[in-house]
Amino acid sequence: VSPRFQLQLDRERYAPGDTIKGTIQILEGGDSRVLEALLEYCEETSDYSEVAISIPSGPLREGELTTGTSFEFELGLPPDALPNYKSRHGELHWQVDVKSEEFARDSHERRRIEVGLPD
Amino acid sequence: MDFRFSLGKGREIHPLDFLRRRLTRGLDVATGDEPARRGGEVEALVTISNARKLGDLEVGVVCTEYYDEQETTRDSDGSTSLSRSTSDEVAHESWSQVESISGTQSLRFMIPSDAPFSYRGECLSFKWEVVARGHKSRGLDAQARSEFSVLP
Numbered sequence: 001v002s003p004r005f006q007l008q009l010d011r012e013r014y015a016p017g018d019t020i021k022g023t024i025q026i027l028e029g030g031d032s033r034v035l036e037a038l039l040e041y042c043e044e045t046s047d048y049s050e051v052a053i054s055i056p057s058g059p060l061r062e063g064e065l066t067t068g069t070s071f072e073f074e075l076g077l078p079p080d081a082l083p084n085y086k087s088r089h090g091e092l093h094w095q096v097d098v099k100s101e102e103f104a105r106d107s108h109e110r111r112r113i114e115v116g117l118p119d
Numbered sequence: 120m121d122f123r124f125s126l127g128k129g130r131e132i133h134p135l136d137f138l139r140r141r142l143t144r145g146l147d148v149a150t151g152d153e154p155a156r157r158g159g160e161v162e163a164l165v166t167i168s169n170a171r172k173l174g175d176l177e178v179g180v181v182c183t184e185y186y187d188e189q190e191t192t193r194d195s196d197g198s199t200s201l202s203r204s205t206s207d208e209v210a211h212e213s214w215s216q217v218e219s220i221s222g223t224q225s226l227r228f229m230i231p232s233d234a235p236f237s238y239r240g241e242c243l244s245f246k247w248e249v250v251a252r253g254h255k256s257r258g259l260d261a262q263a264r265s266e267f268s269v270l271p
Contacts, residue, residue, distance in 0.1 A: 044242075045187050046188070048187045048189070048242040050240065083236075085236065088210065089186040089243075090184070090186045091243075
């Protein structure tokens, strides 16, 4: 059985160099090999998407996930992180991707975050 | 049909541009030493060593967006196939007339704060260039281009 989880972040808006603090709550336990969080800078057009930068938290849990447990993590935005940008034909944006590696298809919970330059 | 020479992602050159550059003699463009930022200015330096045959001259800054799309092509047997191609569109441009006289001229252009920053990605890129072009009443326009970087 694949686990079901929920991602909570301390904020929605960040600046380069900031630390993102988050909690993963396991809503429904299940089989998992590794649970980790990734901070990603993504490119998107109407037909394609690519992950340009991926910053892993490292394993937060190895093995089965139990209902009701939670895992905290911290991910650091690089000091020279590029900001989000939306253009006519595409978008550059940051997201947190919580990934449970499983024997079948991996489970993901993704959340976009706003990264802008300080005023 | 669209013919292009590819020099890597975001670096496609149209054959006419290639010919224009070959035909451009005595015209060169560059940017100043200061890094350009959104919301700031960039200095464009135009050097004309031979003003003859350049025509009416203008200089500008151009940001081109390159984006990957899925193309559907129909084969002669009626079957369809999908392919990935890179399209481009001007995201920002600003132009100014300059005198066609020998020597170096300096112009300043504003980079809007909501314009794209320089970025070279896998499926989306933004390329900034300073461009000088001479409009001729007959024949191909002369054109000189130089890429520069715009920081966020």
